Each structure stands twice: as C-alpha cells, then as structure tokens.
Amino acid sequence: MTRTEGKNLRVVLYEGPGSTRLEDDERFQTLSTLLDNGFEVTRPVAGQEVAPADDAPVLVLGLLDKHPPATPGQEVHFRSLSDGDPLGAAREVRETTGARKLEAWKPWFPVIDFDRCTNCMQCLTFCLFDVYGVDKQQQITVQNEDNCKTDCPACSRVCPEVAILFPKYGKGPINGDIVKEEDIQREAMKVDISTLLGGDLYGALRTRQRDARKRFSTERDESKALLERKRCLSKLKKDLDIPDEVLMTLPTAEDIEERTARARAKLEKRQAKSQTVRDKQATTTDWGI
Amino acid sequence: MKILYCNCTYAKVVPLEVKKDVLRRLSDSGQAFDAVADLCDMSARKDPALNKIASGGCTKIAACYPRAVKWLFHAAGTPVPDEGIKVLNMREDSADNIVRELLT
Known part of the structure; x- marks a missing residue:
C-alpha cells in the first residue's frame, strides 16, 4: 500500500445566484467524473446543510456569470464550466494549490472493531509485517498501515473475535458485515494457528x-x-x-534458524567478552593483594 | 441533516449500478450533499475532513457496512457519535431503498 499525504482539494459545484443552473446530465457527469478521479465534491443548496469549510483549498465550479470575490482567510479558486472541462480545471487548481495528488492505489489496511476486540494480541504476534503495535494504554492499534500487504486478510483470519475488518474485502464478516454466531465458531476452528501447529x-x-x-x-x-x-x-x-x-x-x-544462530553467536561473544573482563579484574585484584 | 455519499473509488466492492444510480438520483434531487471519493482512503490518511463530517449534528451516510464505516471513522481518530448518524449500505441494499432513506 502506498499512500500520499496532504490536503485534498474540495470542489464545490455551485448553482446559486450569479450562475446558470446545470442540466441534470451535466451535473451528474461532472460529479461522477470528479469522484472517479479522487476529488471530493460538495453540492451546496441555499438553506441546506453541508460539511463546514476547513483550511483545505477550494475550487468553486459552475456556469458562473462572473468571478465572485475571493473569500478572506480561505484559499478559494473559481472556474466556469463554460471555459473548459471540470476535470481539467480541478487538476489545474490542484497543481496550483499543491493539494494532494492522486495515485491509483487500494486503501488496504486492517480496521479494528473495538466493540469486539479483547486485546489478545494474536494479530500483533501473527503479522510478520509490523502493521500492529500497542498504544500508551497497552491497547492494540494499527500503527503501520503502509506495511500491510494489499489483498492479504490473514490477520483477520487469526482473530478469534472476528474483530479485524478489511472494508475492501469481498466477503463478510471481514468486510464489515454483521458477525454471526457461526462466523465466530468457524473462525475459532480454523484460526487458532498456535493450536494447529502445536503451540510453537x-x-x-x-x-x-x-x-x-x-x-x-x-x-x-x-x-x-x-x-x-x-x-x-x-x-x-x-x-x-x-x-x-x-x-x-x-x-x-x-532463514529463521540462521537468524537464531546469528543471535546466539552474538550472545556467546558478548558473554565471552564479559568473562574476560571479569577474569582480568580478578587477576588485577590478586596482584594488588 | 447532512448527507454524505462515498463513491468507493479505489475498489470495486460496491455494485457499480447501485452507486451510480444513487449518485444520479441524489444529483437530480435538488438536495445539498457532500461526496467523497473513498472513505477508506480518508481514514488511512487520517484526513481531518472526516472530523467535519462526523461532527455537527445528524448525518446520513451512503457507503457500505455500518460496522466498517463506524470503525473507519474511529481509526482516523474521529469517532462518530452513537446518536444521529445513519449509515446506508450500498453493498447490500437497493438504490431505491438507499435514495428513499437519504431523501426522507
């Protein structure tokens, strides 16, 4: 998984005063194209509520009669749909503002259902890619989402409580579907890796x-x-x-044996060194007496 | 009442005909709404924009499984309140039902 940081450009599809209303087809095509290309879009309507503005850059798109004045304190850009295609305008403003660039990727990472999680740490023990960690309260947490291997739901399989979700997974309950009693039993039967392999x-x-x-x-x-x-x-x-x-x-x-042997050799070398120092100290003391 | 639509852009797990139908009818309805490309992506980035969606009163969210949506917000550090949030599941439900729930 590769993710990119930064703020998203928020596109506001404007049809209020000072603009001409869009045809239904044009509005839908504009929305669809922008969303399919990773942009966030707000369609405001007078007197109705939308998410409040934040400090993310904003592009106001519409069939604008003229460019309205910029909003103080906000990075707001205006483009009229009569001047060009919406995707081109959004990409251009994204470049100008330094907003987050989009890359083709699949947001694949485990999401923990803390209503179910018992903090047993099986996922942490099982995952070879260091995706999991513990927070200050010793609670299991997903700390390295980027390390997760796309399309691998193996850790959710070892979770005895079916508490690990991968929302992009195809089947339930891993995809977030309701957990049924038979799911718990099925997972419990096949997931206890340590039991299957004799505990070690x-x-x-x-x-x-x-x-x-x-x-x-x-x-x-x-x-x-x-x-x-x-x-x-x-x-x-x-x-x-x-x-x-x-x-x-x-x-x-x-590989595992090799790593163990290396660790053991290192330990023995350290122990031998300590012993030499101890012997030397003992000899010095004897000499001093 | 706010409306949030998730396009699930980065995976093909929401049936295309359902999400396009919902978006089309929402677009034609004259209703104000916010639409995001992908809630999973926003959660992975811990996007602060999730906070403005989660806060500030009643919200209807057209996305996927409610359990997934709830914990995606939580994973981003912006847990949704227990009251006032209704998640509509485009992976399982029909476009007719979703739109009816969104617009009433």
Whole structure:
C-alpha cells in the first residue's frame, strides 16, 4: 500500500445566484467524473446543510456569470464550466494549490472493531509485517498501515473475535458485515494457528524441516520436496486467503534458524567478552593483594 | 441533516449500478450533499475532513457496512457519535431503498 499525504482539494459545484443552473446530465457527469478521479465534491443548496469549510483549498465550479470575490482567510479558486472541462480545471487548481495528488492505489489496511476486540494480541504476534503495535494504554492499534500487504486478510483470519475488518474485502464478516454466531465458531476452528501447529510456530517449522530432511535424504528427490512445499503453501493460501506475494516473503525455516544462530553467536561473544573482563579484574585484584 | 455519499473509488466492492444510480438520483434531487471519493482512503490518511463530517449534528451516510464505516471513522481518530448518524449500505441494499432513506 502506498499512500500520499496532504490536503485534498474540495470542489464545490455551485448553482446559486450569479450562475446558470446545470442540466441534470451535466451535473451528474461532472460529479461522477470528479469522484472517479479522487476529488471530493460538495453540492451546496441555499438553506441546506453541508460539511463546514476547513483550511483545505477550494475550487468553486459552475456556469458562473462572473468571478465572485475571493473569500478572506480561505484559499478559494473559481472556474466556469463554460471555459473548459471540470476535470481539467480541478487538476489545474490542484497543481496550483499543491493539494494532494492522486495515485491509483487500494486503501488496504486492517480496521479494528473495538466493540469486539479483547486485546489478545494474536494479530500483533501473527503479522510478520509490523502493521500492529500497542498504544500508551497497552491497547492494540494499527500503527503501520503502509506495511500491510494489499489483498492479504490473514490477520483477520487469526482473530478469534472476528474483530479485524478489511472494508475492501469481498466477503463478510471481514468486510464489515454483521458477525454471526457461526462466523465466530468457524473462525475459532480454523484460526487458532498456535493450536494447529502445536503451540510453537517456529518449533513446528523446525520439526517439519527435520522430518523433511530425514525423508528426503533417503529419497534424494528434490522435485518431490519442491512439490511438497508447493502443496503446503497452497493449503496455507486456501485456508487463510493469503496472496502469493505475502507467501513469498515469509521467512523459511532456514532463514529463521540462521537468524537464531546469528543471535546466539552474538550472545556467546558478548558473554565471552564479559568473562574476560571479569577474569582480568580478578587477576588485577590478586596482584594488588 | 447532512448527507454524505462515498463513491468507493479505489475498489470495486460496491455494485457499480447501485452507486451510480444513487449518485444520479441524489444529483437530480435538488438536495445539498457532500461526496467523497473513498472513505477508506480518508481514514488511512487520517484526513481531518472526516472530523467535519462526523461532527455537527445528524448525518446520513451512503457507503457500505455500518460496522466498517463506524470503525473507519474511529481509526482516523474521529469517532462518530452513537446518536444521529445513519449509515446506508450500498453493498447490500437497493438504490431505491438507499435514495428513499437519504431523501426522507
């Protein structure tokens, strides 16, 4: 997921005094085009309520008779639809004002339903991409939305309370649909990864690797090993709906062992160094006596 | 009463015919409204504009599942009040029902 920062340009589709009313088709096409290209649009009508103005730049679009005076304290631009197409005008003003540029992206990130969340931290433990964190109150929070892998809803699968939503997901209840009792039971059955793997994911990976080595060292059939790996990955993908991209970035058992070995070597080196210092101090003391 | 329409621009999860029909009839109605490209996008950016939508009285929101909308606002740091907000689900409901609810 890549997101861009900055304020959005707010387009006001104006049809009040000092302008000519738009034809219904033109109004709809203008609205539709602007929204499909990521702009926010307000259609004000006298005497009716819309969201109040803020400090975001504003473009007033309409069949304007003349350019009204600028509103003090606000960055307001006026363009008449008779002068050109609305999308061109919106893009031009966006450039001028430095408003947020739009990029094709899918806003994909977990949203926590705190009515359901029990703060069990399974999502934090499970996610390999550091999407989750805890706040000052030790409450689970989504802290790195950008790290989330588009189309991967795996963490919502491991949530025993069905408390993690991905609003752009296709199916319920992950998409935000009402959570039914059968959803809770289904999720509980298939999601308890630690139970499925005997309580220790890395331990299970090591056992699996050891068994595989035994098996394949006698068979000496690498293609079989590859097929077995593919079969397991396919099963994981099917069970948790994990995209290929994410599976490809999972550390292998070898990676994990290598990291552990490196950490262990570092620790041993540090311990040895401390011991040397202690020995040296002891010797100095003896000498001093 | 304010009206907010979400176009769900960045994903094809809201049926196209429903969202276009709702927008068309809203556009023709003579009713004032605000329309955003994508509430998920705004939530991800913690867009302060969500605050002005969430505050200031009764609002009808044409978007997707109410649970998703509620927690999207919360995720952006602008929780919607329990009272006065009505979320209409364009993923599940018909355009007729949505428009009727919006305009009455």
